[in-house]
Amino acid sequence: MGSKISVTAKDVRIGGGAEISVQSMLNTPAWDIEASVRQAKELEAAGCQIIRAAVPDMDAVKLIYALKENIGVPVVADIHFNYKLALESVAAGVDKIRINPGNIGDNDRIKAVAEACKSNGIPIRIGVNSGSLEKSILAKYGHPTAQALCDSALYHASLLEQFDFTDIVLSMKSSNVRTMVEAYRLADKQCDYPLHLGVTEAGTRRMGIIKSAVGIGALLVDGIGDTIRVSLTDKPVEEIYAAKDILKSLGIGDKGIRFVSCPTCGRTKIDLIKLANEAEKRLMGCNKDITVAIMGCVVNGPGEAREADIGIAGGDGEGLVFKKDKIIAKVPEDKLIDVLIEEVEKM
Numbered sequence: 586m587g588s589k590i591s592v593t594a595k596d597v598r599i600g601g602g603a604e605i606s607v608q609s610m611l612n613t614p615a616w617d618i619e620a621s622v623r624q625a626k627e628l629e630a631a632g633c634q635i636i637r638a639a640v641p642d643m644d645a646v647k648l649i650y651a652l653k654e655n656i657g658v659p660v661v662a663d664i665h666f667n668y669k670l671a672l673e674s675v676a677a678g679v680d681k682i683r684i685n686p687g688n689i690g691d692n693d694r695i696k697a698v699a700e701a702c703k704s705n706g707i708p709i710r711i712g713v714n715s716g717s718l719e720k721s722i723l724a725k726y727g728h729p730t731a732q733a734l735c736d737s738a739l740y741h742a743s744l745l746e747q748f749d750f751t752d753i754v755l756s757m758k759s760s761n762v763r764t765m766v767e768a769y770r771l772a773d774k775q776c777d778y779p780l781h782l783g784v785t786e787a788g789t790r791r792m793g794i795i796k797s798a799v800g801i802g803a804l805l806v807d808g809i810g811d812t813i814r815v816s817l818t819d820k821p822v823e824e825i826y827a828a829k830d831i832l833k834s835l836g837i838g839d840k841g842i843r844f845v846s847c848p849t850c851g852r853t854k855i856d857l858i859k860l861a862n863e864a865e866k867r868l869m870g871c872n873k874d875i876t877v878a879i880m881g882c883v884v885n886g887p888g889e890a891r892e893a894d895i896g897i898a899g900g901d902g903e904g905l906v907f908k909k910d911k912i913i914a915k916v917p918e919d920k921l922i923d924v925l926i927e928e929v930e931k932m
C-alpha cells in the first residue's frame with residue numbers, strides 16, 4: 586500500500602507501493618569526516634537504505650562530498666534555516682534534502698531550492714516535529730495536536746507546490762506515540778505524498794524501540810508509511826536493527842530469520858533463555874526467509890515447530906530438532922544450537 590505517488594532518491598523509490606525503506610542518521614560530528622564515513626559504512630553494511638547527515642554550516646558540505654564518494658546508498662542532507670546550505674548540498678551531489686521551506690525565509694529562497702532540486706531530480710522531505718511548530722498553528726490549536734502537525738506539514742508542502750515542486754516526502758513526528766499515529770493517519774487521508782514514519786525523541790534503546798514499534802507498527806499494519814526511521818539515544822546501527830525487526834515482525838520486506846520462542850515455564854528443563862539468545866546471536870547475519878522456533882518442551886514445541894520451518898523443543902538435558910513436523914534429531918542440550926544451525930545452513 587503506502588502513498589499513491591512516489592519519489593526517488595538515487596535508486597531508492599519511496600512510496601507508490603515500493604518496498605518500505607529503512608533509514609538512519611549519522612551522529613558523528615559533521616566536521617569529523619573520517620568518523621562520519623566510517624559510521625555511514627557501518628550503517629550501509631547493516632542494511633541501512635538511506636543515510637542522513639546534518640549539514641549545520643558550509644564547512645559540513647564537505648561531508649556530503651565524502652559520503653557520496655564512499656557509500657552507495659542515497660545521502661540526505663538535513664538542513665535548518667539556511668537555504669544556501671541546501672543549494673550547496675545539491676551542488677555536492679546529495680540525493681535528497683530534508684528542509685522545511687517555511688523556515689528558510691522569503692519566496693525567492695524557496696523558489697531557488699525548489700528549482701535546484703527539481704533540475705537535479707532531488708526530492709525534499711518536509712520534517713515537522715511537535716517541538717517546532719509554527720506560532721500561528723500553535724495559536725490555532727493550543728498545543729501540538731495531530732491536526733496541528735498535519736496542517737504544518739501541508740503548509741510547508743504548499744510553499745513548494747507554488748513552484749510546481751511535488752517530489753515531496755512528509756514526516757510528522759512527535760514523542761507522543763498516539764499523537765504521531767493520529768497525525769500520520771490524517772496526512773494519509775489528506776494528501777498523496779509518501780510518508781516517512783518515526784517517533785521522535787523516542788528514548789534510549791529499550792523504551793525507544795517499544796515506542797517506535799508501537800507507533801510505526803500501528804501505521805504499517807494499516808498500510809500507512811513508505812520509509813521508516815527508528816530514533817534511539819544509542820548507536821545509529823541499533824536503529825537499523827530495530828527498524829528491520831519491526832518490518833520483519835509484520836512480515837514486510839526484508840528477508841531474514843523470524844524467531845518464535847516460548848516464555849518458558851515450570852515444565853522447562855533446559856536453559857532455554859540461554860539457547861534462544863545464542864541461536865538469535867549466531868543466526869543474526871543469516872538472510873534466509875525462514876521461521877525458527879525455540880521451544881522449551883514437547884507440549885507446545887512440536888505444534889509451533891510445525892508452523893515454523895525448523896525448531897527445537899527442549900526435554901530433560903536434551904532436545905529434539907524438528908523440520909516442519911518431522912523430528913530429525915535428538916541431541917544433548919549443549920549441542921542443540923550447533924545442530925540447529927547446521928540444519929539451517931542446509932536449507
Ligand code: SF4
Pocket residue numbers: 847848849850851852853880881882883884885886
Ligand atoms: Fe512451557 Fe513448554 Fe509452553 Fe515453553 S513451550 S512455555 S516450556 S509449556
